[in-house]
Amino acid sequence: MEEKKAGGQKKIVILYKKHRRAAVKIFVILVAAVICFYGMYIFLSYKAADIFNTVVAKRELFPGTVTVERLSATPLGKVSFENLVWKDTEGRLLADIPAGSFKVSLWDVVWRRIGTTTVTEFTIDQGYIHLIFDDNMELLYVNDLSGKMGNGEKRGSGEKAALSRITGLKGNKKFNCHIRFRDVKIEAESPDRHFFIDNVDLRADIHTGGITQLDLSAGHFRGTVEAEELNLGGTLDFTKEIPQYNMYLSIKNCNPKSLGVGIHIDNKASVYANIKGALPSPVIDGTLSMDNLNMPGLKFTNVKGGFHYQDGKLRAPQVKAEVFGGTVDASGQFDLDGKSYHADIAGQKLKGSVAAHDLMLRCEVDMELHMGEDRKNNTRYIYGSFCSGSGQYHFLPFNKISGSFEQDGQTLNFKDVIISFAMGDVTAEKFSIVHGKVHMGPIYVDNGGSRSRLL
Incomplete structure (x- = not known):
């Protein structure tokens, strides 16, 4: 055993003498690498503030004022920060982030070529972000939006809003960045939209020169659109001359009233849809479901149907x-932008007792209903017609009941209401219901071609 051990040590000595120079070189290189790496780490830790300031100093990327309390950096270009606050030139808060990090291209920093592609990764935990878009849903930085100053005052007629485009079809700024948000609150607005999203979880690979991938979920959605849950995912293809959508959308328990299209409905709706088309004009096809839908004089349940959205217009061709x-x-x-709507409804085998709130009326009714509203012109209309099958009221049998109706404000007007009996017809040419009270007009009895007034 001792001879084998001595032989092994002898071989090591021979190998060392033979390759001593190479071994020394490797050792020196390793030591130098460790020293350089450690030195770079120490240097970047001290220079983290300089890296951060260099990146955010570009007004195209971070217009306004950005401040942080604590910074640290790694040799690979990752900069971590605490308590970041970003305000615009009017002093409005655009971001408030307690903790996060971003990764930069070291070559861009070394050569002072700072741009929107310098930041390659961006991660934040919790915090608040304020996004501003223009009419084409292009992301902007705007000192003033819709004539409102930061303190709520209106801008004078001679003052103009200053803006810097960040993304969009014209004047694009290129991005190639991975973004990760965890439990973030987002406020977003455009000239005619303003909403808030809570509990945002986002994974996004933003490539404005290629294909952008997005996976967004949020726990609460309020403002222009109110909802309990939002999920949005898919891709946006920037390789085309005009970027193309290929995404999905699901909204749980959305409030239609918050859409601002003139439909005063507080009942919850759930939406599942696919988004196609070109930026900034998406084409959306999906399904809509509601447990309850309360409209003037009508209480619908189990509402389900498909819809198509394009150019600010929403069509629902078949709803049950x-x-x-x-x-x-x-x-x-x-018309989501024009704040108007029109709906046609055809009912089959409706229970007369339920519709009339009278258990003594026993028949099935078919109905046609047309309703709509134009909030810009302050007009609203509801009208329709109905026709029943045979039935009875108390113990009086009849062949059918038919007529037409029209709503005028709080008044529901009926005309040409005919109750057909075996011996003849009873006709009410006109009567109305105002605040639940019936106001009758003349009632006639038609029998064998002759008419006589009953009331």
Whole structure:
């Protein structure tokens, strides 16, 4: 054993003498690498503030004022920060982030070529971000939006809003960055939209020269659109001359009233959709479902149907629901920007007792209903017609009940209401219901071609 051990040591000595210079070189290189790496780490730790200031000093990337309390950096270009606050030139808060980090291209920093592609990764935990868009949903930095100053005062007629484009079809700034948000609050606004998103979790690979991938989920959505849960994901292809959407969208328990299209409905709706088309004009096809839908004089349940959105117009060509113990087929058109809508509803086998709130009326009714509103012109209309099958009221049988109706404010007007009996017809040419009270007009009895007034 001792001979083998001595032989092994002898071989090591021979190898060392033979390759001593190479071994010394390798050792020196390793030591130098460790020293350089450690030195770079120490240097960048002290220079973290300089790196941060160099990156944010570019007004195109971070217009306004950005401050942080604590900074640290690694040799690989990762800069961590605490308590970052970003304000615009009017003093409005654009970001408040307790903790986060970003990674920069060291070559860009060394050669002082700072731009929007310098930041390659950006991660934040919690915090608040304020995003501002223009009419084309291009991300902007705007000193003033819609004539409002930071303190709520209106800008004078001679003053103009200063802006710097960050993304968009014209004057694009290139991005190639991975973004990660954890439990972030986002406020977003455009000239006619303003909403807040809580509990935002975002994974995004932003490539404005290639394909951008997005995966967004949020726990609460309020403002222009209110919802309990939002999920948005997919890609945006910037390799095309005009960027193309290929995304999905799901919104749980959205409040239609918050859309601002003139539909005063507080019932919750859930939406599942695919987003296609070109930026900034998406084409959206999806499905809509509602447990309850309360409209003037009508309470629908189990509402389900498809929709198509394009150029600010929403079409719902086929919607099914239940009302008054029967079923309805409906279609509608909504102008989200013009704040108007029109809907056509056809009901089959509706329970007369449920519709009239009178258990003594026993029959099934078919109904056509047309309704709409234009908030810009302050107009609203509801009108339709109905026709029943045979039935009875108390113990009096009849063949059918038919007529038409029209709503005028709080008044529901009926005309040409005919109750057909075996012996003849009873006709009410006109009567109305105002605040639940019936105001009758003349009632006639038609029998064998002759008419006589009953009331």
